Amino acid sequence: xxxxTTTSRMKPAVALEGISKSFPGVRALSDVSLSLYPGxxxxxxxxxxxxxxxxxxxxxxxYQPDEGTIRVDGAETRFPTANSAAKAGVTAIHQETVxxxxxSVAENIFIGHAPRNGLxxxxxxxxxxxxxALLSRVGADLDPSIRLRDLGIAxxxxxxxxxxxxxxxxxxxMDEPTAALSHKEIHELYELVDRLKADGxxxxxxxxxxxxxxxxxxxxxxxxxxxxxxxxxxxxxxxDDLVRQMVGRDVGQVFPKQEVAIGEPVLTVSGxxxxxxxxxxNFELRRGEILGFYGLVGAGRSEFMQSLIGITKPSAxxxxxxxxxxxxxxxxxxxxxxxxxxxEERGRQGAIIGLPIFQNVxxxxxxxxxxxxxxxxxEEFALAREYTARLDLRAASLDQDVGTxxxxxxxxxxxxxxxxxxxxxxxxxxxxxxxxxxxxxxxHAFMSELAASGLSVIMVxxxxxxxxxxxxRVIVMREGRIAGRFExxxxxxxxxxxxxxxxxxxx
Amino acid sequence: xxxxxxxxxxxxxxxxxxxARLIKSWETLLxxxxxxxxxxxxxxxxxFLDPWNLSDATFNFTEKAMIAFAMALVIISGEIxxxxxxxxxxxxxxxxxxxxxxxxTPALVMIGLATGLLCGAFNGLLVTGLGLPSIVVTIGTMSxxxxxxxxxxxxxxxxxxxxxxxxxxxxxxxxxxxxxxxxFVLLAVIYGVVLHKTNFGRAVxxxxxxxxxxxxxxxxxxxxxxxxxxLTGLMAAIASICLTARLGSTRPSIALGWELEVVTMxxxxxxxxxxxxxxxxxVVLAALIMGMVTFxxxxxxxxxxxxxxxxxxxxxxxxxxxxxxxRFRGRRSH
Numbered sequence: 001x002x003x004x005t006t007t008s009r010m011k012p013a014v015a016l017e018g019i020s021k022s023f024p025g026v027r028a029l030s031d032v033s034l035s036l037y038p039g040x041x042x043x044x045x046x047x048x049x050x051x052x053x054x055x056x057x058x059x060x061x062x063y064q065p066d067e068g069t070i071r072v073d074g075a076e077t078r079f080p081t082a083n084s085a086a087k088a089g090v091t092a093i094h095q096e097t098v099x100x101x102x103x104s105v106a107e108n109i110f111i112g113h114a115p116r117n118g119l120x121x122x123x124x125x126x127x128x129x130x131x132x133a134l135l136s137r138v139g140a141d142l143d144p145s146i147r148l149r150d151l152g153i154a155x156x157x158x159x160x161x162x163x164x165x166x167x168x169x170x171x172x173x174m175d176e177p178t179a180a181l182s183h184k185e186i187h188e189l190y191e192l193v194d195r196l197k198a199d200g201x202x203x204x205x206x207x208x209x210x211x212x213x214x215x216x217x218x219x220x221x222x223x224x225x226x227x228x229x230x231x232x233x234x235x236x237x238x239x240d241d242l243v244r245q246m247v248g249r250d251v252g253q254v255f256p257k258q259e260v261a262i263g264e265p266v267l268t269v270s271g272x273x274x275x276x277x278x279x280x281x282n283f284e285l286r287r288g289e290i291l292g293f294y295g296l297v298g299a300g301r302s303e304f305m306q307s308l309i310g311i312t313k314p315s316a317x318x319x320x321x322x323x324x325x326x327x328x329x330x331x332x333x334x335x336x337x338x339x340x341x342x343x344e345e346r347g348r349q350g351a352i353i354g355l356p357i358f359q360n361v362x363x364x365x366x367x368x369x370x371x372x373x374x375x376x377x378x379e380e381f382a383l384a385r386e387y388t389a390r391l392d393l394r395a396a397s398l399d400q401d402v403g404t405x406x407x408x409x410x411x412x413x414x415x416x417x418x419x420x421x422x423x424x425x426x427x428x429x430x431x432x433x434x435x436x437x438x439x440x441x442x443x444h445a446f447m448s449e450l451a452a453s454g455l456s457v458i459m460v461x462x463x464x465x466x467x468x469x470x471x472x473r474v475i476v477m478r479e480g481r482i483a484g485r486f487e488x489x490x491x492x493x494x495x496x497x498x499x500x501x502x503x504x505x506x507x
Numbered sequence: 508x509x510x511x512x513x514x515x516x517x518x519x520x521x522x523x524x525x526x527a528r529l530i531k532s533w534e535t536l537l538x539x540x541x542x543x544x545x546x547x548x549x550x551x552x553x554x555f556l557d558p559w560n561l562s563d564a565t566f567n568f569t570e571k572a573m574i575a576f577a578m579a580l581v582i583i584s585g586e587i588x589x590x591x592x593x594x595x596x597x598x599x600x601x602x603x604x605x606x607x608x609x610x611x612t613p614a615l616v617m618i619g620l621a622t623g624l625l626c627g628a629f630n631g632l633l634v635t636g637l638g639l640p641s642i643v644v645t646i647g648t649m650s651x652x653x654x655x656x657x658x659x660x661x662x663x664x665x666x667x668x669x670x671x672x673x674x675x676x677x678x679x680x681x682x683x684x685x686x687x688x689x690x691f692v693l694l695a696v697i698y699g700v701v702l703h704k705t706n707f708g709r710a711v712x713x714x715x716x717x718x719x720x721x722x723x724x725x726x727x728x729x730x731x732x733x734x735x736x737x738l739t740g741l742m743a744a745i746a747s748i749c750l751t752a753r754l755g756s757t758r759p760s761i762a763l764g765w766e767l768e769v770v771t772m773x774x775x776x777x778x779x780x781x782x783x784x785x786x787x788x789x790v791v792l793a794a795l796i797m798g799m800v801t802f803x804x805x806x807x808x809x810x811x812x813x814x815x816x817x818x819x820x821x822x823x824x825x826x827x828x829x830x831x832x833x834r835f836r837g838r839r840s841h
Contacts, residue, residue, distance in 0.1 A: 311722070335725040341723065354717070359713075363726065364724045374706075385520075388518065389518075397520065398519070398521070399521040
């Protein structure tokens, strides 16, 4: 059963050739090729938005490529459905496993292909015995009859892997499998990957963490902006080299950043901490400044920003606004104080779908457009018109349901809503996530104008070009702490990636 | 890049005129239905058009409609209060108990209103303070409040309300216009203004459409919801005063099953049972329709159980029809 992993002229188990995939307004992948070899771990690295998850979805039959071919053992195939990819032996283990909490471990492993007895009913005895055997192969000593919900995340991963083995998967895709694991669990996962490798599985390993890539991967492939920009053997590369390939591009030229005289401190945050999300956050934000917050997904940036406006309560810490200590316990108090937050999840936290555009814009400013608690529609329309015009909103009428707008225009309504409160500090959380290029440019131009007009801007972003192009200063967060501070002058993409991933400075 | 002059395109405030919207609205449909029932009733019975008969007919809906106004706000905000009928029972019982202790009308009214507010505050605290789903909380308090009423009363009835108290249920302000009907009109205006013309009303719509985004936008979601439950408690108390005064006695089974009729009235009035939309004029029209149907059935000697069946079918159809209509439209556009 064991295959010779030292053979250099091995045939790939799965090969993608010349794959392209476009979505409206975005070219997610262009002419990408990737080969996965039996008994070998290939690390896929790239920034957020480089096209990694699109590739995984093509490999698992969720998306269909526009161009290119997929070969399994050299034969051209198509994966029209997720099931067909599974039948061909390709399986994915996601950051959050897609399993059934209410079913037993054995049922989760064998769902869809449970062993049957002579009557066509599920053969529980055989299923539990087979499950136990599979679990022991992945080094998990679990009772197959217990409910999945009673397991921790690490054990759930093991069940997912056992399931992958049960369908005789030959290609295992692991999408940031260690994101939610503890140190000990991560170590166990490494051992498991080694065992899968020894079993001759081809493994695609997606991770932002360089230490684990160098620990377990044999090969690497680098994606940038939907293209493959490099591949090779891990043993022949360095962390520096990989970082350079990930970010190597010209940044800054497309961003309309204006030079603004930075003024006095407006917001001072000291000693902010939270039991689980972040700790020891200290910084100063000045008038006219755009302060970037960079970090990997889950670094605690959004949680911290939401604590500034009173959504999550910090366990300690103080803020000063224009030199005065302020206590903010609710978004209403934050708006009053002049701190507003444009959330990342536009559909859930930002836009109120079902209400017309003008009512969305005026909601936090109603005290200004009303008299003694009574609405004044004419003033509402005037305010909504003023701010939506500044953002160049495209809409049929201000009375239109905001849900009928495109994502980019919804974002303009949400930003207009917050600007209409005339804040001192505006926090933009991933302001251009998931919006088209045109709206992106409008948002960037506008952000720059805001800073020039004397507002202080905090921009949370996971996109390096955006951070490099727009920010005067950058704070990098990692695992809830500030991992680095950079001035615009000495900002490089490499430094950002290093700080966010926790790589030590080379020499 | 910098010298490109962006020409601000003009976006109109509204595309449709108010008249065009009104014609397409649910309320217009309700007006048509109300007129049709009015015509059918006036042909079916020669007694229907008599002013005093019509005045009597209003008692079929005024008390329920008062609660329906507050319930409309609760449902628009995405919650529900099923304990209203039990609040009526408990309020009536407490007032009856106070009568035995010798309290007079002004004190009875105060005690009644305070009981309703306390019940509403209890619901509100459980929903906003503990974050429990309102449907579960108010099913619980529905049993609790009526249970307390049974505990105090057993199977007897409180009577002996002062003569001046009966005016709230039997008095007339002018000619055929009863105190209850005038109160109904006044409350309709107040609730209409609160929901459609104030910041508070806007907050109710915002919460019903997207509670999280409303919170992020500075709406004090907990406070608004608490006030809404206070209001349903208060309105149930007012309805209880009217009903108790009209009947002249309190039994623990008073207003049994009213919560369903109130919810039906609200939903028939065009309020989305899932929250987010609806109007007070719609609820007023629904109240008139349900009142006239009940009255019409009465004139035709239709037994009460048929009325119950009718209410059940009405509730299901007014919830199902808009959903089926949307699904039908969605399928056609594909």
